Amino acid sequence: MLVSSSAASTGRGVTSTGPGSAARAVTRTLSDDPLGGTVRRTVLPSGLRVLTEAIPAMRSVSFGIWVAVGSRDETGPQAGAAHFLEHLLFKGTNKRSALEISSQIEAVGGETNAFTTKEYTCYYARVLDEDLPLAIDVMCDLVADSVLTPSDVETERGVILEEIAMHDDEPGDEVHDLFTRAVYGDHPLGRLISGTEETVTPMSRRQIQGFYRRRYTPPRIVIAAAGNLDHAAVVKLVRQALRGTPLDTDPAAPASHRPSTPGVRTKPATTLVEPKETEQAHVVLGCPAIDRTDERRFALGVLNNVLGGGMSSRLFQEIREQRGLAYSVYSYASQYADSGVFAVYAGCAPGKVDEVLHLTRAELARVAAEGITEAELARGKGMSKGSFVLGLEDTGSRMSRLAKGELLYGNLMPVDDLLARVDAVTLDDVNTLAAELLGRPMSLAVVGPFDSGSFTVDR
Numbered sequence: 001m002l003v004s005s006s007a008a009s010t011g012r013g014v015t016s017t018g019p020g021s022a023a024r025a026v027t028r029t030l031s032d033d034p035l036g037g038t039v040r041r042t043v044l045p046s047g048l049r050v051l052t053e054a055i056p057a058m059r060s061v062s063f064g065i066w067v068a069v070g071s072r073d074e075t076g077p078q079a080g081a082a083h084f085l086e087h088l089l090f091k092g093t094n095k096r097s098a099l100e101i102s103s104q105i106e107a108v109g110g111e112t113n114a115f116t117t118k119e120y121t122c123y124y125a126r127v128l129d130e131d132l133p134l135a136i137d138v139m140c141d142l143v144a145d146s147v148l149t150p151s152d153v154e155t156e157r158g159v160i161l162e163e164i165a166m167h168d169d170e171p172g173d174e175v176h177d178l179f180t181r182a183v184y185g186d187h188p189l190g191r192l193i194s195g196t197e198e199t200v201t202p203m204s205r206r207q208i209q210g211f212y213r214r215r216y217t218p219p220r221i222v223i224a225a226a227g228n229l230d231h232a233a234v235v236k237l238v239r240q241a242l243r244g245t246p247l248d249t250d251p252a253a254p255a256s257h258r259p260s261t262p263g264v265r266t267k268p269a270t271t272l273v274e275p276k277e278t279e280q281a282h283v284v285l286g287c288p289a290i291d292r293t294d295e296r297r298f299a300l301g302v303l304n305n306v307l308g309g310g311m312s313s314r315l316f317q318e319i320r321e322q323r324g325l326a327y328s329v330y331s332y333a334s335q336y337a338d339s340g341v342f343a344v345y346a347g348c349a350p351g352k353v354d355e356v357l358h359l360t361r362a363e364l365a366r367v368a369a370e371g372i373t374e375a376e377l378a379r380g381k382g383m384s385k386g387s388f389v390l391g392l393e394d395t396g397s398r399m400s401r402l403a404k405g406e407l408l409y410g411n412l413m414p415v416d417d418l419l420a421r422v423d424a425v426t427l428d429d430v431n432t433l434a435a436e437l438l439g440r441p442m443s444l445a446v447v448g449p450f451d452s453g454s455f456t457v458d459r
Contacts (some may be wrong), residue, residue, distance in 0.1 A: 005105070009115065011028075019326040024045065025042050025043065025044045025235065025239075026043050027040060027041065027042040027231070027232075027235070028040065028041050028042075029062060030051075030412055031412065031414050032081065037053050037054040037055040037056065037185070038053070038054045038231075039051065039052070039053045039402065039412060040052055040054075040231040040306075041406070041412075042219070042231070042235045044235075044238075044239065044265055046218035046219075046225070046247065046248070046249045047217075047218045047219035048218035048219070048221045048222075048223065048238075048242075048247065049221070049222045049223065049406055050222075050223045050224075050225075050231075050234060050235050050238055051222065051223070051224045051225075051403065051406055051412075052224070052225045052226065052231045052234050052402070053225075053226040053227075053398050053399075053402055054227075054228070054229055054230065054231060055226060055227055055228060055398070056228055057228075058129070058227045058228045058395055059125070059128060059129055059227075059228060060126060060127065060128055060129060060227050060228070060395055061127060061129050061132045061135070061225055061226065061227030061228060061229050061360050061395060061397040062124060062125070062126045062129075062225065062226050062227060062398070062399040063124065063125050063126075063132065063135050063136060063139060063223075063224075063225045064122055064123065064124035064125075064139075064223070064224050064225070064235055064392075064399050064400070064403055065122070065123045065124070065139055065140070065143045065221065065222075065223050066120055066121070066122050066221065066222045066223070066224065066403040066404075066407050067120060067121045067122075067123075067143075067215070067216055067220055067221050068119070068120050068220040068221075068222075068407055069082055069120065069121055069215040069216065069220060070082055070116060070118045070119040070120050070121060070131035070193070071083065071116065071117070071118050071188065071191060071192075071193040071195075072115050072118045072119055072188040072189050072191075072336075073119075073188070073215065074188060074191075074211075075376055076186075076199075077199065077321070078199070078203075078207065078211065078437035079191050079192070079195040079196065079197050079199040080160070080192070080193075080194055080195015080200045080203065081195070081203065081207065081208055081211045082116050082193075082211070082215075083116040083160070083193055083194050083195065084156070084160060084195070084200065084203060084208055085208055085211060085212055086114050086115070086116045086121055086123075087159065087160060088146060088148050088152060088153065088208065089114070089123065089142045089146040089262075090102075090114070090155055090157065091142060091146070091147075091148070091149070091152040091155075092146065092147055092149070092152065093141045093145045093147060094145050094147060095141055095144055095145070096138070098149045098152075098240075101138060101141075101142055101395065104134060104138055105125055105127065105134070105135065105138060107135060108127060108128065108130075108131040109127075109128065109276070110125055110126060110127035110128070110131060110135060111125065111126050111127075112124065112125045112138075114137070116193055116337065117193065118188075118189055118193060119337060119408075120407060120408075121198055122400075122403070123139055123142065123143055124139070124399070125138070125139050126395065126396060126398070129227060129228035129229065132225070132227075132229060132234070132237075133237055134235070136237045136238060136241050137237070137240075137241045140238060140241035140242050140245075140247075141241060143216070143221075143247075144216075144241075144242055144246060144247040144248075145245045145246065146212070148205060148208060148212065150205050153204075153205045153208065157200060157201070157203070159256070160194065160195075160200055161197060161200060161201070163194060164192075164194050164195070164196065164197060164200070167194065167266035168194075170450070171274075171276055171278050171280075171282045171447040172282050172328075172347060173203075174274065174282075174447050175274075175282040175283065175284050175345070175445050175446070175447040176284060176343075176345070176445075177192055178272050178274055178284070178445035178446075178447060179272075179284035179286060179341075179343060179443065179444075180341070181246045181268070181272060181445075182267065182270040182271070182272045182443040182444070182445050183266050183267060183286070183287075183288060183341055183443050184264070184266060184267070184339075185266075185267045185270075187264060187265065188439070189264065189336060189339065190223055193231070196424075209455040211353065213246065216246075216247070217247075217249075218247055218249055221247070222403050222406045222407045223238055223449065224399045224400070224402040224403035224406070225399060225402075225405075226395045226399040226402060227395040227398075227399075233253050236354060264336075264338050264339040266288040266339070267443070268441065269287075269440075269441030269442055269443050270443045270444075271405045271443065271444040271445075271446075271450045271455045272443075272444070272445050272446070273444075273445075273446045273447075273450055273451070273453075273454060273455055274447040274448075275448075275449070275450060275451060275452055276447055276448060276449065277338055277449050278447065278448050278449060280347050280348065280349065280350070280448070281344070281347070281349065281350040281352075281356065281446065281447070281448030281449070281450070282346075282347050282446070282448060283345070283346050283347075283348075283353060283354045283356065283444065283445065283446050283448075284343050284344065284345050284444070284445045285343065285344050285357065285360055285361070285442050285443070285444050286341055286342050286343025286344060286442060286443060287342060287343075287437060287438075287440040287441065287442050288339065288340070288341060288440070289333055289340040289341050289437055290335065290437075291335055291336060291337060291338050291339055291340050292335035292336060292337065292340065292408060292409075293337075293409065294296055294335075294340075295434050296429070297423050298384070298421050298422050298424075298425050299429040299430045299433045300333050300342070300437075301333070301380075301422070301431060302377065302378075302380035302384055302422070302425050302430050303367075303372070303380070303403060303430050303433060304331050304332065304333050304436055305379070305380035305384060306340070306367075306372050306376045306377075306379070306380045306430075307331045307344070307363070307364070307367065307382040308330045308331025308332075308344055309330070309380070309383060310383060312379065313330075313331070314367070315329050315330070315331060315344060315360065315363055316329055316330070318359055318363060319356060319359055319360070321347065323355075323359070325348055325352050325355060325356050325359070326346045326347055326348040326352070326356060327344040327347060327348075328345070328346065328347045329344070329345065329347075329356075330344070331343065331344045331345075332345070335402065337408075342437055342438075344360050344364070346360065350448050350449050350450070352407070353446070353448070353450075357444075361442070364438045365438070365440075366436050366438075367434050367438055368437075368439045369435070369436035371427070371430070371431030371434060371435070372427070372430055372431065372434070374420055374427060374434075377425070377426075377427050377430060380430075381422050381423065381425060381448040383420050384422045385419050385423075388418065388422075389415070389416075389419070393444060
């Protein structure tokens with residue numbers, strides 16, 4: 001859930017800029033991280049938030065525009081609108097054609113891209129530090145002032161339908177969407193982010209335009225940048241780039257939360273099978289878990305590492321290393337504002353599915369009943385801390401951390417605090433959570449050469 005722009009109000013060095021109190025942009029210094037640089041946050045009069053992390057040792061900058069709108073914010077007939085819009089915003093603005101958008105960034109060796117998730121959409125660029133003004137101007141232009149011409153809508157509709165078809169040809173990806181549908185059913189969290197052929201084909205320009213202007217509003221937007229930069233200069237460039245666009249509004253509208261969606265009600269344990277003539281079967285077994293703000297998320301991270309988070313994990317050792325039943329086997333946790341899932345994936349020969357499922361269920365039941373060991377706890381905590389810190393060694397990941405902290409949590413947890421939270425996880429924390437989660441009835445998704453009735457919940 002998107003939080004109010006004032007939710008992350010803790011910090012030092014509060015300053016205000018602007019000719020009058022109604023037009024002031026409020027800036028705070030959030031941290032001076034010893035593992036990074038100075039993090040600052042400015043809330044513009046419109047409610048749009050700008051966060052930066054200054055890292056003078058870098059020669060590049062990653063710049064992202066994050067919008068608190070994803071596929072879960074769509075109605076049934078709109079399924080795929082957020083993803084459709086993500087494609088269309090690169091097709092041209094009142095100032096630039098699609099070619100100019102890409103060529104201006106590529107001419108300086110930069111790169112741009114975007115992605116849509118269930119709860120947010122991100123548009124980003126990575127450039128040399130000296131080219132940051134260009135990146136800000138181009139990215140703000142395409143997000144704020146895209147024209148969405150009828151011809152571009154039709155062209156991109158064809159591209160998206162091809163993307164959907166390509167996804168259908170990737171059973172290793174398709175099985176995760178099938179599992180999500182098994183858990184969430186018809187709730188928006190259970191739908192495909194891309195939409196389907198049935199929803200994308202009739203979607204009109206008017207529908208997409210309405211979705212764009214209703215959902216892309218300043219209080220829903222976080223701009224984040226990390227690298228060799230100056231915060232005040234970034235804020236000034238953002239304000240200049242947005243001047244005269246639909247995002248140049250003042251004063252701020254009331255803080256916007258995610259539009260209401262049906263309450264998250266997971267389905268009873270369900271089995272879904274997608275018959276497909278593949279050489280390998282793909283299975284996902286799992287259950288509803290905790291949301292992203294649950295204090296037990298750090299314990300879940302440790303549990304996930306122990307069960308299927310690496311080559312030393314229980315499932316990898318049992319299923320691949322000792323028995324050679326699968327090339328790929330791992331566990332994962334997906335967390336949303338008000339829900340989450342924990343699941344295990346394996347890809348194996350169709351004739352080995354029963355054995356793989358039996359071993360997986362047995363291992364999950366064993367951990368639920370007996371817990372993990374002190375040695376596994378230490379290894380799981382080390383994996384969590386190491387992956388987090390190593391993941392901060394480029395400007396893109398640091399930019400993402402700023403935006404997700406603001407957009408998803410309403411604050412930026414300092415690196416040392418986060419590591420301390422992992423260190424504080426106890427054996428009892430993990431074992432209590434394991435007993436609760438892994439003892440739940442499990443949903444199953446299977447893609448492979450099977451009849452739709454080949455599996456039951458217990459098989």
